[in-house]
Amino acid sequence: MANQKNTDAKKPNIFVRMGRKIKETFSELKRVTWPTFPKVVKTTCVVLVVVLVFLVAITGLNALLQYLFGLLTGLGGK
Numbered sequence: 001m002a003n004q005k006n007t008d009a010k011k012p013n014i015f016v017r018m019g020r021k022i023k024e025t026f027s028e029l030k031r032v033t034w035p036t037f038p039k040v041v042k043t044t045c046v047v048l049v050v051v052l053v054f055l056v057a058i059t060g061l062n063a064l065l066q067y068l069f070g071l072l073t074g075l076g077g078k
Contacts, residue, residue, distance in 0.1 A: 012020075035043070
């Protein structure tokens, strides 16, 4: 218990720790390799196409299951 108090006393206050963390974050961001604009546009297009494909597939599956459920319950004609 006394050992824990010693380690707490040596710990810097919250503002010092936050300042260090912010400095570390900015130094890390300087080392990041950012993509070029054409690469960003290409990747965005790929993401949009994949989302649209899944949208169509899930909507079709939903319509099929709804139709089958209607046949099972006898509400298919309505």
